[in-house]
Amino acid sequence: MKFKTNSPLPGFAPALFYTVLYLALIVVIPLSGLFFKTAELGLAQFWDLISGERVTHALTISFTTALAAAILNAVFGLIIAWVFVRYDFTGKGLFDAIIDLPFALPTAVAGIALSTLYSGSGWLGSLFNKIGIEIAFTPLGIVIALTFIGLPFVVRSVEPVLRELEKELEEAAASLGANRWQTLYHVVLPTLLPALLSGFALAFARGVGEYGSVIFIAGNVPYVSEVAPLLIVIKLEEYDYAGATAVAAAMLLISFVLLILINALQVWSQRYKSSSQNVSTTPAQEFVA
Numbered sequence: 001m002k003f004k005t006n007s008p009l010p011g012f013a014p015a016l017f018y019t020v021l022y023l024a025l026i027v028v029i030p031l032s033g034l035f036f037k038t039a040e041l042g043l044a045q046f047w048d049l050i051s052g053e054r055v056t057h058a059l060t061i062s063f064t065t066a067l068a069a070a071i072l073n074a075v076f077g078l079i080i081a082w083v084f085v086r087y088d089f090t091g092k093g094l095f096d097a098i099i100d101l102p103f104a105l106p107t108a109v110a111g112i113a114l115s116t117l118y119s120g121s122g123w124l125g126s127l128f129n130k131i132g133i134e135i136a137f138t139p140l141g142i143v144i145a146l147t148f149i150g151l152p153f154v155v156r157s158v159e160p161v162l163r164e165l166e167k168e169l170e171e172a173a174a175s176l177g178a179n180r181w182q183t184l185y186h187v188v189l190p191t192l193l194p195a196l197l198s199g200f201a202l203a204f205a206r207g208v209g210e211y212g213s214v215i216f217i218a219g220n221v222p223y224v225s226e227v228a229p230l231l232i233v234i235k236l237e238e239y240d241y242a243g244a245t246a247v248a249a250a251m252l253l254i255s256f257v258l259l260i261l262i263n264a265l266q267v268w269s270q271r272y273k274s275s276s277q278n279v280s281t282t283p284a285q286e287f288v289a
Helices: 012-039 043-050 053-086 092-099 107-118 123-130 139-164 167-175 180-208 212-218 228-237 241-278
Strands: none
Touching: 012 241, 043 053, 043 241, 053 092, 053 139, 053 180, 053 228, 053 241, 092 139, 107 123, 107 139, 107 212, 139 180, 139 212, 167 180, 180 241, 212 228, 228 241
16 A cells, blocks of 8 residues: 655654544544444434433433534634734733633633523523523523634634635725625635634534533533533443443534534535635625625
């Protein structure tokens, strides 16, 4: 088997060896062990374990709240990245550093802070309760927690691409008669879409498996706000290793399929961007509403 490299620097063979070895030890072997353990259950027993009402509800809560939080982060993370890159204002450095706070903050601390803030007696929770909206101990509280921990993934994925985006392209589009929305749709978004999808995928993947920041604000009520990672811990504490393994394998399979779909969408967006750049069009064709 021959490998090709476009780098003029030596060291491809040892670099490839260490890459494969590292991925095998850190990723492939642990995940393979989970699948081997799941295979011992048999297909019928595995289906019985994951098709229970409590398990399916916990899986649904985990994936739907993670998806909702990732969508929110994709929208507002793009806006925040745009503000940080395109505008200068007092305290910009401080606010830029705060974005990375969820990376450094222990998830348990984040969970306690959010549950205190959004509980019925908290500063914000009491205000929402007056208008009939309960946040703590509901799926809405889970979405808020996942939005908090996932926002940096989108902002830090979009910022570098946005910094490299040439303002001359936007100015050229404006000189050709495009309004701001047409410039945003035809010039800015096609360039940012791959990075935005990468941040979305990272925020979604982090949200699916999040535990520490969720358990405090979720309340962990079965059939209401119980997430799948907590259910795995509960089954382990009950020495139900087969059940915990089945739920973990189900989460892994669903996450893997969803991430493949997101990556396929990202590849499509990159190809669409390349093809659109190669197609010669007149300014009138490019910016017709």
